[in-house]
Amino acid sequence: MxxxxxxxxxxxxxxxxxxxxxxxxxxxxxxxxxxxxxxxxxxxxxxxxxxxxxxxxxxxxxxxxxxxxxxxxxxxxxxxxxxxxxxxxxxxxxxxxxxxxxxxxxxxxxxxxxxxxxxxxxxxxxxxxxxxxxxxxxxVEPSPENVALIYDIFKMVGNEVGAKRCLKVIVMNTNAVLNSPHWCNISEEQLMDILSQNELDISCECDLLEALIQWGLAKVNAEGNCEISHDQVRSVINKPLQKIRFLSMGHQDFAKFCMKNKNNIFSSSEKLDIMTSLSLKSPESLPKDFSKEDQSRSIFDKAIIFDLKTRYNDKSIVYPNVFKFSIDKDARLLGFKFLSFEDMPINFKPNALYTLFELLDGYKCNENFDESKCSKICEGNTVDDYDEIEEVCRFRKSPVIANYKKYAIRVKYFNVDCTSLSEHKYKKYDILKGDILFLVLSKSCSAGIGALLFLEMPRPEN
Incomplete structure (x- = not known):
């Protein structure tokens, strides 16, 4: 009835x-x-x-x-x-x-x-x-699809325990939350909470920037405006925009964002200032009140350590300046661990170096490696991205690694005294608390990483 x-x-x-x-x-x-x-x-x-x-x-x-x-x-x-x-x-x-x-x-x-x-x-x-x-x-266990709604409600009624539980889910599943049906309806308070987190599950800071603009458009539209102006959207997002970490982006990422988003949320002078700051890796040119934080928000709590276990101990073999690998699950690549060079006769610590990182993708598991056929899916990280607390070089953009492909990776050091390296005797260096043994390559300064860090991606539900 x-x-x-x-x-x-x-x-x-x-x-x-x-x-x-x-x-x-x-x-x-x-x-x-x-x-x-x-x-x-x-x-x-x-x-x-x-x-x-x-x-x-x-x-x-x-x-x-x-x-x-x-x-x-x-x-x-x-x-x-x-x-x-x-x-x-x-x-x-x-x-x-x-x-x-x-x-x-x-x-x-x-x-x-x-x-x-x-x-x-x-x-x-x-x-x-x-x-x-x-x-x-x-x-008790909110899903990524609905956690934004639940978090707002818990905050509204003063359920701090429930709100903390939700925030943890948001941190570990940020990309899914940004694409959930409730994202554009969250409160500004919740938005500020999310943007204040040091760790989020995003591939790049541009993910947050795009989601922020979508949130702003929805808020302006909800007010019943027939025509939405860029000034209205900018006014709505101006406060949370100050939490976006532009310096953790690559200048190419921001350029792609500007090309993709044909709007005037940023003025021409702001775009130029942001690009200048990214190119110079300096906060000096950033617009007023923009965040000076330059660390990416990669999550390491549940990171999987991928041990390269490289052995460079055969002098008769000329090793390519590339490490090849594959993994048995889909995952997001968060960063890499440096070798420990504390016993080297030269100052060879990460914070004293400039590093060029390249991740090459383009060949299937049953194919031979051909660098000319590979495409670069991640590049440009430097030691400016080194996290001293985690002792990891974070990636500004965390690429997705598929389990059905092979990849090649290399880290090149510059301004390194290669002569001192070649004269140094072979020696095993114990890093990651004894979990990884790495032999320093005698005639190359490219053997710079001992481990990759991944975050396993959840399998899609049927």
Whole structure:
């Protein structure tokens, strides 16, 4: 039966003796209703309104807010059974799910995560403790698709434990969150929280910049503007824009962003200043109030160490200036570990060097390596990207490595005394706390990395 009107006679009610079942029948059939709600926001393009017939006594038993509304000094107390009470901050599906729980303790619909989140919000507003607890149980492990919505709701109601749990999911699944249906509806507070994180699951800072602009466009559009101007969008995103780490981008990344986004969010002078700063790797030319932070946001907590285990101990073989490798899973390449040269006779530490990094892609596992057929999918990192805390050279752009391909990688050192290297005796260098042994190449200064760091990518759901 549908909750649509008081059109059934009370004698037709076949009572079962189970209160939950019988109360639920009251709601579904609208028998003896004494209050009417119109639920939904008519002003929203994506919403509609629906009529619900309920029972004051049952709602008052569940919520002291409903009790005050129906039996206190509010104007709703004087309304008749068919006089509508508007609830425009909830959706009909959410209200219906809440009522089915209040009347009959039904929780099946809570398995739909975004419904459970909105019911949780409804329960907090109307102070229905049992509803809050029941719906929250379905939000303990939020999915990347809905975590932005859940995070906003937890922050709104002051659930700090739940909010921290959500933020962790956002950090570890940022790209998925940026492409989720809830991204453009998040609050500015949540947006600032995300952009303030030092680690995020993104391939490049440009991912955040593009997502920020999409968020700004949505906010301006939500205000009902017929024509959206670039000045309006810039005004909306101006504060969070100050959290974007332009210096962690490559100048080519920013150039591609400008070509892809044919808008005037940035003035010509700002674009020039940003490009100049990226080219010079200096914050001096950045526009006023822009972030001077230059570290990428690569995540290392769950990084997989890929040991190259290179052995350069045969003098008769001329080794190419390239390391070839493949992995057995799709992953994002986060950075690489340097060798330890503390025992070398020259100053050969990472922070004293300039490094050119190149990752070559272009040949399948059953093919022979041919550098001329490879394409560069990541290049240009220098020791300016060296993270002294993690002791890792972070990539400004974290490329995706596919498990069905082979790759080639090289790191070239410049301004290194190769003579001192060639005269130095072969010696094993223990790095990564004894996990990796690496032999220094005697006649080449390209043997510069001992390990790659990956972040495994989740498999797509069928």
């Amino acid at each position: 549908e909750n649509s009107g008081n059109n059934l006679k009370t004698e037709e009610w076949q009572r079962t003796g189970d209160l939950c079942t019988d109360y639920l029948h009251l709601y579904l059939s609208s028998i003896m209703y004494d209050v009417t709600f119109r639920v939904g926001d008519a002003r929203s393009k994506n919403s509609y309104q629906k009529i619900f017939h309920c029972h004051k006594l049952i709602l008052s038993a569940a919520s002291k807010v409903f009790q005050a509304m129906f039996y206190g000094y509010f104007q709703e107390a004087n309304k008749g059974p068919d006089d509508e009470i508007l609830i425009d901050d909830s959706e009909p599906e959410v209200f219906d799910a809440a009522m089915r729980f209040i009347y009959g303790r039904q929780i099946e619909v809570f398995t739909i995560e975004d419904i459970a989140a909105k019911v949780y919000k409804f329960g907090n507003k109307w102070q229905i403790g049992s509803l809050v607890k029941a719906s929250e149980r379905f939000l």
